[in-house]
Amino acid sequence: MRTKVNILVAGFALGLITCGWLRTQAGAAGIAGTLSGFATPLYIGLTVAAAFSFIRAGVPVHRLGFFINSRPIVYLALAAAGVGLLQLSGVVLQPLWEQLFGAGRDLNRFKDVGGSVSALVATLALSWTFAAVGEELTFRILLMRGLAYALGNSRIAFGAALILQAVIFGLVHAYQGPAGIAGATISGLVFGALTLAARGSIWPAMLAHGLNNTIGLLQLYQGG
DSSP, X not given: OHHHHHHHHHHHHHHHHHHXXXXXXXXXXXXXXXXXXXXXXXXXXXXXXXXXHHHHHXXXXXXXXXXXXXXXXXXXXXXXXXXXXXXXXXXXXXXXXXXXXSSOOOOGGGGGGTTOHHHHHHHHHHIIXXXXXXXXXXXXXXXXXXXXXXXXXXXXXXXXXXXXXXXXXXXXXXXXXXXXXXXXXXXXXXXXXXXXXXXXXXXXHHHHHHHHHXXXXXXXXXXX
């Protein structure tokens, strides 16, 4: 059974990395550019398939993280701490990324948000559903828990899973350039740590993810 789980987890991870590569091909000529349009459907399909497969294989993804095992104020405090840490890391590390890579994150994908209320509202809706809920389910619940289970379910395994899922999360954001990969990896570490602190509950990381993205989108809107 453990061998089956290992294969499922490895396939899931490779599939997510493939989605990240496809996203970087948007606008490219030839078959790569054509295939880039399948990145999102593939990503969703992989997540759904992984959820069913992991549960059937015995991976303990308890209620897919949608449970409350502590007081709501604890989750809110964790989420606030996560947002504060991400905002601080952004201020501190952004100059470093620009120095190392020659540019910051490539956020052209969200350029329509600048000065447009309708684009802002639409993007916020996608951010809270597809990113805050969807990405936390995919990376912090399914991928991180699957990796930890495949690696032996020990504290060391969870530590390794925390790092690995963050790196894969960064690679999936390769369309934002090298700085985007680095920044998303840091975010993945923070969201993963929040999920571990909440003993597998999705809520703190989901709230932190949504709030952090909201702050970023509001800055893009005002900058437009």
